[in-house]
Amino acid sequence: MKIIVCISKAPDTTSKIAFTDGNSKFDENGVQFIVNPYDEWYALVRALELKEANGGSVTVLNVGDASNDAIIRKALAIGADDAVRIDAPTQDALFVAKQIANYVKENNPDMVLLGKETIDYNGSQVGGMVAAILDMPYVSLASKLDMNGTTATIEREIEGGVEVIETSTPFVLSAAKGMAEARIPNMRGIMAARTKPLNVVAAIAADNATEIKSFSLPPAKTGCKYVDADNVEQLIDLLHNEAKAI
Amino acid sequence: MADDRFQAPDYYNLDELLTEEHKLIRDTVRAWIKKDVSPIIEEYAQKAEFPKQIIPGLAEVGGFGPYIPEEYGGPGLDQIAYGLIMQELERCDSGVRSTSSVQSSLVMYPIWKYGNEEQKMRFLPKLATGEFMGCFGLTEPDHGSNPGGMVTNFKDMGDHYLLNGAKMWITNAPIADVAVVWAKSEEGRIHGLLVERGMEGFTTPETHDKWSLRASITGELVFDNVKVPKENLLPNKSGLGAPLGCLDSARYGIAWGAIGAAMDCYDSALRYSKEREQFGVPIASFQLTQKKLAEMLTEITKAQLLTWRLGVLRNEGKATSAQISMAKRNNVDMALKIAREARQIHGAMGITSEYSIMRHMANLESVITYEGTHDIHLLITGMDITGISAFKNDGTQFS
Numbered sequence: 001m002k003i004i005v006c007i008s009k010a011p012d013t014t015s016k017i018a019f020t021d022g023n024s025k026f027d028e029n030g031v032q033f034i035v036n037p038y039d040e041w042y043a044l045v046r047a048l049e050l051k052e053a054n055g056g057s058v059t060v061l062n063v064g065d066a067s068n069d070a071i072i073r074k075a076l077a078i079g080a081d082d083a084v085r086i087d088a089p090t091q092d093a094l095f096v097a098k099q100i101a102n103y104v105k106e107n108n109p110d111m112v113l114l115g116k117e118t119i120d121y122n123g124s125q126v127g128g129m130v131a132a133i134l135d136m137p138y139v140s141l142a143s144k145l146d147m148n149g150t151t152a153t154i155e156r157e158i159e160g161g162v163e164v165i166e167t168s169t170p171f172v173l174s175a176a177k178g179m180a181e182a183r184i185p186n187m188r189g190i191m192a193a194r195t196k197p198l199n200v201v202a203a204i205a206a207d208n209a210t211e212i213k214s215f216s217l218p219p220a221k222t223g224c225k226y227v228d229a230d231n232v233e234q235l236i237d238l239l240h241n242e243a244k245a246i
Numbered sequence: 247m248a249d250d251r252f253q254a255p256d257y258y259n260l261d262e263l264l265t266e267e268h269k270l271i272r273d274t275v276r277a278w279i280k281k282d283v284s285p286i287i288e289e290y291a292q293k294a295e296f297p298k299q300i301i302p303g304l305a306e307v308g309g310f311g312p313y314i315p316e317e318y319g320g321p322g323l324d325q326i327a328y329g330l331i332m333q334e335l336e337r338c339d340s341g342v343r344s345t346s347s348v349q350s351s352l353v354m355y356p357i358w359k360y361g362n363e364e365q366k367m368r369f370l371p372k373l374a375t376g377e378f379m380g381c382f383g384l385t386e387p388d389h390g391s392n393p394g395g396m397v398t399n400f401k402d403m404g405d406h407y408l409l410n411g412a413k414m415w416i417t418n419a420p421i422a423d424v425a426v427v428w429a430k431s432e433e434g435r436i437h438g439l440l441v442e443r444g445m446e447g448f449t450t451p452e453t454h455d456k457w458s459l460r461a462s463i464t465g466e467l468v469f470d471n472v473k474v475p476k477e478n479l480l481p482n483k484s485g486l487g488a489p490l491g492c493l494d495s496a497r498y499g500i501a502w503g504a505i506g507a508a509m510d511c512y513d514s515a516l517r518y519s520k521e522r523e524q525f526g527v528p529i530a531s532f533q534l535t536q537k538k539l540a541e542m543l544t545e546i547t548k549a550q551l552l553t554w555r556l557g558v559l560r561n562e563g564k565a566t567s568a569q570i571s572m573a574k575r576n577n578v579d580m581a582l583k584i585a586r587e588a589r590q591i592h593g594a595m596g597i598t599s600e601y602s603i604m605r606h607m608a609n610l611e612s613v614i615t616y617e618g619t620h621d622i623h624l625l626i627t628g629m630d631i632t633g634i635s636a637f638k639n640d641g642t643q644f645s
């Protein structure tokens with residue numbers, strides 16, 4: 001079973017968020033980057049579990065520049081067999097999807113797994129785009145994946161219940177919570193990661209289809225306002241005129 | 247204990263001085279601590295019990311002999327990596343770090359440095375996985391700061407050595423499979439002996455009722471005519487310098503570990519002071535609280551720089567014992583002061599097990615005493631810079 005897991009880099013959840021270039025760029029100064037948790041905790045770990053049960057290989061794939069090598073090494077330390085970085089500065093979702101699709105087409109994996117979204121821009125677009133470009137089935141937000149030969153049984157949590165889907169390889173799947181339990185690398189893994197292959201390949205020509213104009217932060221949180229239990233009128237007034245919630 | 251919400255302070259972007267692998271190792275230990283140790287540590291400290299179940303995990307994250315070469319079952323990491331592992335362990339609890347320090351620097355280190363090939367192959371791989379636990383017996387009831395005065399001794403009986411004496415305050419003694427014991431030969435020279443559990447006449451009674459390092463197990467080593475096979479003597483170094491070489495390694499780790507404990511106290515105090523309101527405002531808005539927090543972070547940052555530099559020197563094989571003494575002394579004292587200030591910021595909450603502060607504070611009272619007391623390290627620095635030993639008050643000149 002040949003599995004490709006797409007991983008992306010995301011700022012640590014405790015990072016201070018600020019912008020530069022007229023609020024059009026995320027300020028990376030002093031920010032610690034991590035493997036996007038949905039990619040690492042769910043997609044990668046489930047891929048490793050499938051490999052451990054059925055044999056095969058797990059390749060992590062990243063589109064980015066050399067500053068991404070640290071998070072790629074972590075994925076290797078957790079247990080991926082090898083890694084490929086498509087060398088390009090991070091661009092929009094379509095650019096990334098085209099790069100991944102091109103690599104997938106040339107390497108014919110049984111499945112492509114990725115996280116349901118990245119925790120930075122939360123676009124949730126790449127998986128669907130990759131599947132569409134390659135004309136493969138796409139299952140998003142999957143919380144369970146079982147393989148039986150070439151048949152995949154996949155569960156998705158939907159409003160008020162669970163949807164069970166069957167499809168066959170090759171397919172693209174985006175993983176959500178429940179898919180697997182996060183793994184902490186161990187020292188053996190970290191040492192092994194030193195010598196695992198990290199192949200850097202050139203990007204194919206592709207244009208960005210979108211452009212970010214600006215970011216803005218949500219309004220600063222204000223303190224809690226307490227309203228006396230008997231004073232319903234004041235509560236309604238605050239909700240209507242201040243919070244503009246009703 | 248409440249949720250472990252620890253965030254490490256890095257005021258001078260010291261992460262930039264680390265390699266990606268260093269950071270991965272540190273973050274791995276931190277993640278493991280948060281998942282497997284923080285949730286149970288308070289309970290075990292309260293029960294005064296060593297959480298034995300963490301041994302395999304501690305081994306997996308490199309807690310046992312991180313610098314031991316791969317051929318002997320270690321990961322062969324550098325000194326900065328070793329330091330960072332100690333920092334993360336002590337961030338959680340000095341007792342957890344002690345377990346790791348003893349196994350690494352006081353048991354594996356002497357076997358690696360002073361042992362023969364057969365001893366290394368026999369013990370190191372099992373100590374690296376935690377299958378064997380070890381302890382280090384130097385201190386005696388009547389010889390603490392002055393270990394050279396030890397009375398534990400062995401006699402050459404032809405086909406074996408006969409060991410007699412007792413060691414006290416020995417971390418991990420009651421659970422140890424092997425003890426590295428320092429004892430005098432008939433000529434009065436100090437040698438290291440590997441004393442194994444099960445040898446007749448060897449017992450390890452537990453020391454109870456500690457108010458400090460409660461999650462670490464401490465005991466005595468009692469040798470009553472113990473027959474030690476000759477192949478269990480560490481052949482490649484003798485004299486007081488042999489145990490002191492191990493202490494250099496352990497003290498270096500403690501210098502990093504103390505930063506971990508200080509970071510945890512600071513981080514907790516910072517968060518608490520922003521959340522806790524008095525007189526209608528967060529207590530962090532009072533100048534007196536800010537002074538405490540600002541001084542804590544200043545001291546932590548200074549210690550981080552000092553210790554990182556010491557790590558570089560150690561990697562280059564250039565760190566002196568006196569330099570290590572300075573860092574151990576400075577950092578443990580710094581951590582203890584920060585723990586006390588942080589406890590004040592937490593008010594009454596600071597004395598409960600809801601927060602780690604009081605546990606750190608009590609633990610650090612051991613850390614400031616073992617591996618050379620605070621004052622002994624000062625005397626080491628004093629001797630190093632003046633050339634005069636003040637240990638015995640007789641003004642002996644050192645060259």
Ligand SMILES: Cc1cc2nc3c(=O)[nH]c(=O)nc-3n(C[C@H](O)[C@H](O)[C@H](O)COP(=O)(O)OP(=O)(O)OC[C@H]3O[C@@H](n4cnc5c(N)ncnc54)[C@H](O)[C@@H]3O)c2cc1C
Pocket residue numbers: 348381382383384385389390391392414415416417418458459464612615616617618619620621622625636637638
């Ligand atoms: C929890 C714990 C775990 C330990 N684990 C181990 C272990 O695993 N292995 C091991 O071998 N030991 C261990 N120790 C022992 C530790 O190393 C000793 O306690 C330490 O060396 C101090 O010795 P002491 O307690 O006998 O104090 P003492 O040497 O009696 O010192 C008492 C006081 O006198 C001061 N003093 C002594 N000499 C001088 C001097 N010349 N000038 C000025 N002041 C002086 C000291 O600074 C101290 O303040 C442990 C101790 C503790 C508390």
